[in-house]
Amino acid sequence: MQSYPINKDDMDENAGASAQCANDNAPFKGIVGQSTTMQDVFRLVERVADSDSTILINGETGTGKGMIAHAIHKQSYRRDQPFVSINCGAIPENLLESELFGHIKGAFTGATANKIGKFEAANEGTIFLDEIGDMSHDLQVKILKVLEEQKFEPVGGCRTITVNVRIIAATHRDLEEEVQKGNFREDLFYRLYVIPIKLPALRERITDLPYFVSHFIDKLNKKKKTAVESISDAALQSLMQHSWPGNVRELANLMERLVVIKGDGQIDVGDLPPKMRNNAPLHPFVAPEISGDGICLNTAVSEFEKRLIYQSLEKTKWVKNKAAQLLHVKRTTLVEKIKRYELEKCA
Numbered sequence: 001m002q003s004y005p006i007n008k009d010d011m012d013e014n015a016g017a018s019a020q021c022a023n024d025n026a027p028f029k030g031i032v033g034q035s036t037t038m039q040d041v042f043r044l045v046e047r048v049a050d051s052d053s054t055i056l057i058n059g060e061t062g063t064g065k066g067m068i069a070h071a072i073h074k075q076s077y078r079r080d081q082p083f084v085s086i087n088c089g090a091i092p093e094n095l096l097e098s099e100l101f102g103h104i105k106g107a108f109t110g111a112t113a114n115k116i117g118k119f120e121a122a123n124e125g126t127i128f129l130d131e132i133g134d135m136s137h138d139l140q141v142k143i144l145k146v147l148e149e150q151k152f153e154p155v156g157g158c159r160t161i162t163v164n165v166r167i168i169a170a171t172h173r174d175l176e177e178e179v180q181k182g183n184f185r186e187d188l189f190y191r192l193y194v195i196p197i198k199l200p201a202l203r204e205r206i207t208d209l210p211y212f213v214s215h216f217i218d219k220l221n222k223k224k225k226t227a228v229e230s231i232s233d234a235a236l237q238s239l240m241q242h243s244w245p246g247n248v249r250e251l252a253n254l255m256e257r258l259v260v261i262k263g264d265g266q267i268d269v270g271d272l273p274p275k276m277r278n279n280a281p282l283h284p285f286v287a288p289e290i291s292g293d294g295i296c297l298n299t300a301v302s303e304f305e306k307r308l309i310y311q312s313l314e315k316t317k318w319v320k321n322k323a324a325q326l327l328h329v330k331r332t333t334l335v336e337k338i339k340r341y342e343l344e345k346c347a
């Protein structure tokens with residue numbers, strides 16, 4: 001069985017330089033990422049941070065887009081200037097324009113005073129346009145103009161404001177596909193797509209999971225004044241079989257629940273939510289990344305076999321004849337393997 005460093009001393013020994021900076025203002029402080037894909041992301045961030053080029057971060061929800069955007073700002077020469085973040089998907093469309101560009105008193109009902117927009121607030125610093133793929137067509141036109149000219153007019157105003165801001169945008173959507181579908185302007189897409197950064201899903205860098213677990217246990221012990229020491233190997237293995245649709249956010253929330261409820265000692269399989277315990281449905285296999293410690297081929301191959309068998313059983317509602325046919329094996333062979341892997345139908 002592959003073993004992962006889950007105590008802090010082991011981790012520091014294995015830590016990549018970029019992700020583990022000591023000083024409090026370090027751009028990557030608190031960002032976990034030992035997998036080669038994340039180490040590549042850190043290297044790219046270091047290279048492009050100071051360039052002022054527009055960056056488009058893409059990744060599923062909870063993969064750390066906001067965190068990386070902030071790290072880019074902290075790594076850039078603008079680090080002492082404002083970092084202003086706005087979630088374009090969370091603000092009602094009629095308010096978004098005023099949030100971005102500000103408004104003057106009386107511009108619309110409720111505009112009782114002049115208001116500075118996010119672009120102006122971010123002057124000399126960085127603006128982070130989160131979930132930019134959720135923006136309406138009208139606003140896409142206006143944003144394009146700001147990106148090209150760094151100029152805009154507040155809602156209801158006739159004065160043009162010029163700013164100097166670095167743009168970082170993020171989306172969980174496939175923007176190229178949105179362009180094809182006609183939902184996102186092609187010109188804006190190309191204006192944003194200068195330096196793309198793709199954040200992998202947690203299941204695609206599952207070798208990072210033990211580091212995340214240690215990181216969250218440490219962090220939560222301090223914050224919640226708890227004394228959880230570790231997690232058992234079996235529990236860790238179960239977590240590594242989950243597909244984590246909510247990515248790091250899902251893991252962070254689960255760890256908070258586990259640490260607070262456990263309080264001290266070791267987290268074990270019995271502490272996990274039922275769907276994550278060992279006999280939970282297995283997700284399609286994602287090949288694990290081979291870390292510096294190597295990987296046990298036999299274990300990995302068995303795991304692969306187990307998942308295919310489980311999948312075929314689920315597909316055939318556990319009718320073994322049919323499952324055996326799907327896998328092109330004899331029924332007796334299948335039954336033998338089901339026994340060996342202790343596979344059981346989940347309630």
Ligand SMILES: Nc1ncnc2c1ncn2[C@@H]1O[C@H](COP(=O)(O)OP(=O)(O)O)[C@@H](O)[C@H]1O
Nearest residue numbers: 030031032060061062063064065066067248249
């Ligand atoms: N690499 C990482 N290291 C430590 N914490 C992370 C990492 N990636 C994400 N997180 C945590 O997960 C949560 C979701 O991250 P966030 O940046 O908001 O994701 P996104 O914007 O992609 O939805 C945050 O609480 C963040 O602190």
Ligand SMILES: [Mg+2]
Nearest residue numbers: 062065066130
């Ligand atoms: Mg986000």
